Amino acid sequence: MNIKNYVISLFATMCFLVTLPLKAEEPLKIVIEGGIENALPIAIVPFAWSQSANILPVDITSIISENLSRSGRFDVMSEQDLPQRPTELNAINYGDWRKLGMENIVIGTISLTGTGDYDISFRLVDIYRQKQIAGFRVPAKPDKLRRVAHQISDIIFEKLTGIAGAFDTRVAYITVRGDSKKGKTHSLKIADADGYNAQILLESPEPLMSPTWSPDGRRIAYVSFEGKNSAIYIQDVLSGKRAKVADFNGINSAPAFSPDGKRLAMTLSKDGNAEIYVMNLVDQTLRRITNHHAIDTEPSWAPDGQLLVFTSDRSGSPQIYQVSANGGEPKRITFQGKYNSRADYSPDGGYITLVHGDGESGTYRIGILDTDNGYINLLTTSRLDESPSFAPNGGMIIYATSGINGGQLAAVSTDGRIHQRLGLQAGDVREPAWGPYVK
């Protein structure tokens, strides 16, 4: 390695050390409010660790246990109830587990390599068939141990439920500290899907809004008022570098990346009032999609990139409309209730989650619209819910709700049976955006 490269890599490492530890945040706490009946029994046996004199920096088995129980789909056996602690296949006493009604167990080992990295291997075993369902060996750098635990959780989840897991994903959100009188601090943050590893991407005394991920998970678009008006920025998650992409007269809001990441749908009022536009991110040219004196905003892309849905009050109150991503005549798709807004397409395009306002009770709840029949099912029961965002596996929706200390994040399964509340230590948390799978 020549000196220049050495300095650059040291520079990179040290900048990393200088910025990130300062920005580490209290983790979000997640409380499960209800699981489904018939949750699958599973036991996670603490993995054998070769250097028992040293403590592992990350408790991999606890993270897996917490992930699986938080999903609501698993009934994870508590550690003190484990009848034995096998770490190899041939040490499993199947009879002991069967007696307890256990259906699956996870065993594994962790060792340290000569280079200071870790070597993790695990097996998911079907107790009744006495057969290994999955077995993997994963090498990991020390700072990747937590991520490996999430990846193992994803494999177990998928093998046993048939649904891709979304533990190894991240969530972006906005927090606000302070009050109207003394001034507020707005922060754009990202955290692992379990609330850990929270990091600040941007802090501002002026409002921040509408974070949204690029499909590759490397960039986040958002709205910032730091220039005394709304403007849309795209920020690189790793480097923190950002570019202002829309700063027109009037509002610049509601950015949404196209599924191919090359275009950004947005709301601009530069031509008089709020309309939907699509910006080509290569040359920053704009194509106007809507043309109506009513409010048109909150575009969301269908996964095929051909259609957009958006909110418009052209009928007299906010409702969801669908339009070709090249423009054309919009078609209204919500007819239930006086207020439907902030649509977000499911990853398979079969559903749209939205904010559903009920004029009579004055509540705003998260609904899910079946794109086949147009019917809206309500998933939440509180009063002021907003900003729903699908997990990349389509199984959960994260949203913002009002809690004791202001906004809180919560999640609900798309069948409405599993509810989780994600609480911060203090402050107002809002506008969650569930990030994509990152390779």
Added chain:
Amino acid sequence: MTIRLLLLLGLIGMLAACSSDQVKEEQQVAVEDLSSSSPNSGTGNEAGGAQTYGTEDSSSSSFSELDDPASQLSIRIIYFEYDSSDVKSEYRPAVEAHAQYLSRNPTQTLTLEGHADERGSREYNLALGERRAQSVKQQMMLLGAAASQIRVVSYGEERSAVDGHDDYSWQQNRRVEIFY
């Protein structure tokens, strides 16, 4: 030895570079803060209703009309109904007074800041705040003000006057504020 020294110096320089970048960014934001919070310094009495007195920087005597608490010009907040951007008739005299003031003082400009209550979605509320401010602007233009004298900005529900979750707070937050 020299190589080591170079390395060390390089490192220090680069460390300084990355920390000073950060400082720069923070300072920038702080600067934004100062400049953008100053027009708000008169808003502390919003909770008491539509009576907002005075502005900063009124040392020039030609601004006295704006400072007269008995004048319609002292009304600096216009409140709205839920999901509506219609300017209620009770605010007509105030809107007219501001429009005529602008018409008499063609170099004078003002900013209309539109806001919404917290209910419903944030991006829709940002557009709603703008529509409220635009509707005040349209009225002022019909009453003699020039478009170039009026700047419109919307904060949607992002900058509430009152941090509550009840009818009173919502009513206080559905507003257009007038800043000279």
